[in-house]
Amino acid sequence: MKHSFTPKGVCASKIEFELTDGNIHNLAFTSGCSGNLKAIATLVEGMEASRVVSLLSGNTCGFRSTSCADQLTLAIAQAQRKEREAC
Template sequence: MVTSDFKPRGVCARMIHVELSDDGSTIEHVAFEGGCNGNLKAIGKLVAGQSVDEIVSLLEGNTCGPRKTSCADQLTLALREAQAQARS
């Protein structure tokens, strides 16, 4: 299992904890610190067991109000960073 902590920028969440399968292709677990607690717990539940590529394709570029990013968009960056760690 690959674990990674990612500090998001431009959003309310302070940290995103990611766990991927050994090959970096599947999301095992996601947890957010800070932000909209209920919504971010729901995101973690919805993405568990899903393909990193599918989730990135679905959430990349998502915005929050006037912000150019969102916790979901920042999650895509966290997933790609963890995936790069798995492949190195």
């Protein structure tokens, strides 16, 4: 299922990805640090969502208390809730 999330407190303005059988696919960020976010998308492609959350949760960016990677973990949690509710 395709998911879209609006992150808060970071440079990226949107996070989109597919959650298929518990795995992350086709992750894309709108705006933000292009090279770093493309690298994150490449690294997590096909990875179990729970693994992505455990690796990236709590990551910060500069003076911020969050980061695009941390916001991705919130997006994943939201997507997992939506998919459970849809069942």
